[in-house]
Amino acid sequence: MTQDANHEPAKVYFADLRARTPNRNRTAKLKKxxxxxxxxxxxxxxxxxxxKVHFGERGCDTHISPTYARAVVDCIRGCGGRAFVTDTNTLYSGSRHNAADHIATAVEHGFDYAVLGAPVIIADGLDSTNILEVPIAGKHFQRVKIAGDIVRADSMLVLSHFKGHELAGFGGAVKNLAMGCAPRAGKQDQHCVRFVVDDKLCIGCTECVTVCPVGAAAMVGKKAVIDKAVCIGCGECLTVCPKKAMSIDWQTEIVPFMERMVEYALGAVTGKQGRVGYVNFLINVTPDCDCVPWSDAPIVPDIGFLAATDPVALDKACFDLVNAQAACPECKLEHGLSLGADKFTALWQRTRGDLTFAHGAAIGLGRPEYELIRV
Incomplete structure (x- = not known):
């Protein structure tokens, strides 16, 4: 739905981070x-x-800077638009599980009216019940649940921090649409995976029990167990487990998870043909999502900012640019990787980030072919 009838490569615009004059600083580059x-x-x-932004979980400090969001708000106002800065509540427990805590976290991270020049609105409401169903033609879904204020918006600018993710491999524009524009019920639709514990690896630290939002993780003796009938698949146990004792059936569950996620991204933009733009930030490319309450060392050096009207092409360009870099020393890629090596597969092994591109093309969200144009 983002490509013209000639199937030409999408235009992806790239700005590097070099700046020696005021009109080449980062906010100026965003406006260009x-x-x-x-x-x-x-x-x-x-x-x-x-x-659409991600305000960052409390404890994360590598989320997008609010000054970058302000630059985009200024551009929107210059077009006569009335901007609001938004995200949705989380499926897991944390500092963004309801709108009151979510807005407090946003303000702590600098996302307030004085900085943004626009209000912060949590798009799925106080308790994630502001929901509208959107019809799509997907493999897994014919209707998806999207935050009401995302659906009601006339247009949207999606600002995404491009980084790693323990299930999706990487998070960029598509994941920001899919998970970020869905209420809790929609996030649960996408998280079709269920976790199990390898008791040979489990050290009984109880971290999984502490973070599980629904009580699916419990201790039996000195080992953790997951009640699969209760588990909602949010993946928080996988994130915090120090010994990586949590796992899923990667052979059967990761493909439907990725496809469901991409279909939710389609639902987030359905009805907004030609009314959505995307900016990805290739800075602080951390191994983990900004949903974790920490920020690990970047896996590659900062690269720049990219913009497009096709989220699939944009994510593919970012994926390629990251993989073209040498890994940073002393990062989670402990042994380093050569130029061109797939950093995200090396980070998370059995993830299938490639399905973002393949399924995105299959359902008409976008196409991975792109032309990179330096601004």
Whole structure:
């Protein structure tokens, strides 16, 4: 739905981080990307425009800077749009599980009106019940649950921190749409995986019990167990387990998870043909999502900012640029990797990030073919 009838490669605009004059600083580059990518055609006069970000879990400090969101808000206002900065509540327990805590966390991280020049609105409401169903033609879904204020927005700018993810391999524009625009019920639809414990690896630290939002993790003797009938598949146990004793059936469960996620991304933009733009930030490329309450060392050096109207092409360009880099010393890629090596598979082994591109193309979300244009 993001490509023209000629199936030409999507145009992905790239700005590096070199700056020696005021008109080449980072906010200036974001504004130039906004113009180059044609986002002035995305936002119409009078639009209620969602600026979709991830505010970062409390303890994470590598989320997108609010000053970058402000630069985009200024561009939206220049087009006559009325911006609001938004995200949705989390499936797991934490500092963003309801709108009150979520907004408090956002403000702690600098996302308030004084900085943004726009209000912060949690798109699925106080307790994640502001939901509208959107019809799609997917392999797994014919209808998906999307946050009501995302659906009601006239247009949307999606700002995504490109980084690793323990299930999806990496998180970029597509994941920001899929998980980030869904209420808790929609997130649960996507998290079709269920976790089990390898008792040979489990050391009985109880970290999984502490973070599980539904009480599926418990201690039996000195080992953890997961009640699969209760587990909602959020993956928090996988994130915090120090010995990686948590696992799924990667052979059967990762493919449907990835496909469901991509289909939810389609639902988030359905009805907004030509009214969505995307900016990915290739800085602080951490191994983990900004949902974790820490920030590990980046896996590659900072690269730059990219913008497009096709989320699949944009994520593919970011994926390629990251993999073209040499790994940073002293990062989670402990032995380093050569230029061109797949950093995300090395991080998370059995993930299938490639399905973001394949299934995205199959359902019409976008196409992975792109032309990279330096701004």
């Amino acid at each position: 990307l906004f113009e180059a990518a044609g986002f002035d055609a995305v936002v119409a006069e009078g639009d209620l425009t969602a600026v």
